[in-house]
Amino acid sequence: MSRSHLIVRLAGVFLLAATFLSTTHASELRTANEPIDGQYIVVLKDSSARLVNESAASRLPTVASVASSMARTHGAELRGSFSHVVRGFVVQADDKALEQLLLDERVAYVEEDGIISINATQNNATWGLDRVDQRDLPLSGSYTYNTTASNVHTYIIDTGVLGSHNEFSGRMGNGYTAINDGRGTTDCNGHGTHVAGTVAGSTYGVAKSATVHPVRVLGCNGSGTNSGVIAGMDWVAANRSLPAVANMSLGGGASTTTDNAVANMRSAGVTVVVAAGNDNQDACNSSPARSSAAITVGSTTSTDSRSSFSNWGTCVDVFAPGSSITSAWYTSNSATNTISGTSMASPHVAGIAALYLAENPGASPTTVENAIYSSASQNKISSVGSGSPNLLAYSLFDGGDGGDGGDGGSGGELSNGVPESNLSGAQGSETAFFIEVPSGASNLEISISGGSGDADLYVRYGAEPTTSTYDCRPYRNGNNESCSFDTPAGGTWHIMLRGWSSYSGVTLVASFDEPDDGGGGGAPCSGCDQYSGSLSGSSDSDVQPNGTYYYAGSGTHNGWLVGPGNADFDLELYRWSGWRWTRVAQSASASSEEQISYSGNAGYYYWRVLSYSGSGSYDLWLDTP
CATH class of the missing domain: 2.60.120.380 (Jelly Rolls)
Incomplete structure (x- = not known):
């Protein structure tokens, strides 16, 4: 379909639609650098449908039901819908169906589905682990670590993983595939296995005992679609086990929908690490590298210079070893390969994030990000590129800079009425918790009490609170604070404890009255x-x-x-x-x-x-x- 043909077709539709309703307008069609012919991601307005983690009390239909209805109504073929990270769905549509979708007032915008691919190139020798545990060159020949991160879950959004590889023995978790070739989550390219090996391999990994979850969104040729990558993120947000890190060593053209999906996966409590890209250009030109919700990683060489291929700029957050990195490979259970790319740099930082979460399992993505940035080695890299930060990732955190601290402060999910005791944290630390509240529950109360110092309580429904965005913030001195909701929405309620000053010995409890059994009648029709x-x-x-x-x-x-x-x-x-x-x-x-x-x-x-x-x-x- 040519752009000129589409414009002519749309012009006629605009004239017709103008007589329908005075408020009718066409939504924006956003283009992709490498579009897939006839395939589109349709993003809905917030007022048109609800995500799974949003309250059913809003009375909005689910994305899946709207997607099915709209595709049927407008003559498009529904290829899939999202329920957690994007309020939208994927269709195959001809010109006429596309026109009708653009004119539907429930649509925020339509984006061409585009090609996305791995960020790696071939080369040769091992040194990355040796570099991230020391401030300065020369290399010491060893890698020191304080934890193996056995309690952390790592999600490798990539070409899949060879789960039988010796590097991952006994540590493979559940996974997902968006590639319909019958291979499931098994890697037939090598890239994902290599990345997973750097994140969590027993020999080549930063976090040597972390659980590995393969999320296969790229095929045997190392490429996939934006919609497939979004589907992978949607699965992670729905199925994540905390504490969690997701690595995305992939990239394509700028995509608003992909960027929004990254942000929503992060809101689900997952720290997101992405590759900056291998085009020696501004990382702000591509997604997900440009996403402010992710840690975007550039690549360095063994001499602490920016790799010649590495993207740069203000969208890069930190650098890590990426040239000539040896890790696991897909051709056998003991195979290795040495390759280069920002794809190899990103998993070093994902592994470092896992190390931090192992010691601070309740830390929010914001806390993890700040810890990585504040502990990074400064001004070590030559030729960083215009706008880039001169920060080289460091794995030991120098005694926990930016950490949550805490004896017994486990973070994570709360159970109804069960207290979390002896929580502690440093000044400025942020520790995240959440509780699932069923629809129809009442009298939700979230409170902290006891201990010393000054912890602040923040509560928000449906997404992690920040210091500026929350549903409740009591503003009390000391540690006796409470938030109450008589008729809470069903879904996930997020809680943050933030150290106004350092605190210790604090107890957190969340409780609610369970909904009554039974109740009102259902829909008068099936599938409506x-x-x-x-x-x-x-x-x-x-x-x-x-x-x-x-x-x-x-x-x-x-x-x-x-x-x-x-x-x-x-x-x-x-x-x-x-x-x-x-x-x-x-x-x-x-x-x-x-x-x-x-x-x-x-x-x-x-x-x-x-x-x-x-x-x-x-x-x-x-x-x-």
């Missing part, structure tokens, strides 16, 4: 889409789905409305006649329970919920052709 809203009084009305119209083929439109028992809400269905909207069906009983079943030709439709009398919330279920 649910929408919700509220009306303020007589004559108020809403347009559904989500304030816009939809296109449907010939068939039956079914709608079920349930509103307040003390009000009278009605339901109407409208169809575009070619020059105006015409009401084609109405249900207007004396109650707020209405049902419409209308058989119609292909065309544009919308539903209207209106109040004849009374106010309150309603639910609407739709089953359309």
Whole structure:
């Protein structure tokens, strides 16, 4: 499809759509450097669908249900949807279907799906581990470490891993593949196995006992798609075991959707480390290297100069050994290979992050990042490149700079009513916890008490709190602080303890009343889409789905409305006649329970919920052709 052809087609659609609804506008089509013909990532507005970790109380439909409905309505082939890191889905679409997707008001933007690939080149000799445990050259010939990080989970988002390799014996965790070639998570390229070996190999690894989770998003040729990489991140966010580090030694053209997925994976508590890229250019030109939610790593040589291929610039956060790195290989259970690239630098830092998390398992990604930056060796690298920080990754942390500290401060998930005791931390430290609250629970209370010093409590629903973004921050001196929520949303509640000054001996507890068993009825239909809203009084009305119209083929439109028992809400269905909207069906009983079943030709439709009398919330279920 040529750009000029698309522009001509869209111009005609704009004129038609302008007569539909005055608010109609086309969403932006974002291009990829290496697009996959006819394949698109459709990103929805926040008001159009909810992610799995967002409260069902919002009454928005899930991304999966919206994706299925939109693909069917607009004649696109649904290839997959995301539920944790991106509010969107992947389709194969022709010009007509693409036009309709761009005109759908639930869509924030559409992005061409693009090619993404590994960041490695061939070369030759081992020295990287030797470098990261010392401040200065010459190399000492040894690697010193204080922990093997056996309690940390590492997610290798790459070409897969040869799980039977001797480097990973007994330490392979569950995994995921986005590549449909029947190989599962097994590496048929070598890159992912090499990266995993540097992160967590028993011989070549920084964190020698960490669990390795293969997330295969690149094929045997070392390339894949943005949507496949996003699917891998979506799986990590949904299935991560904390403490966790994800390494992404891959890259492609700039992609807003990929960057957003990185940020949301990080919000799930996963520290993200990515390669800067191998084009000797500004790392801000590519994704995920440009993501501010990741630790972006450039490459150095054994003489502490920036590798000639390494990207540079303000999007690079730290450098690590990347030229001539020896690690595990995929050709046998004992094979090794020596290769170069920022792909080899990134896993050194991912391994260092795992070491930090081993000693500080409750540390938030922010804390891990700050610890790595503050402990890095300064001004050791020559020719760092314009805008790059002169920071070389260091693995020993000099006694825990930037750490959370803590005897017994395990961090991680809390259980209902079970206290975490004897927590401690340094001034400025940030320790993350979370608790899963079921839908329908009540009286959530999160509190800290006891001990000495001054810890501050931050609470946020659905994402990690920061010092500027939170749902509750009591602002009390000392360690007696509490946050209460009478009707908490179901899902993940995140908690941060931050040291206003150093503190110790603090107890943290989160508790809630379990929801009652049983309860209200379900949907009146199977496989239909649910929408919700509220009306303020007589004559108020809403347009559904989500304030816009939809296109449907010939068939039956079914709608079920349930509103307040003390009000009278009605339901109407409208169809575009070619020059105006015409009401084609109405249900207007004396109650707020209405049902419409209308058989119609292909065309544009919308539903209207209106109040004849009374106010309150309603639910609407739709089953359309």
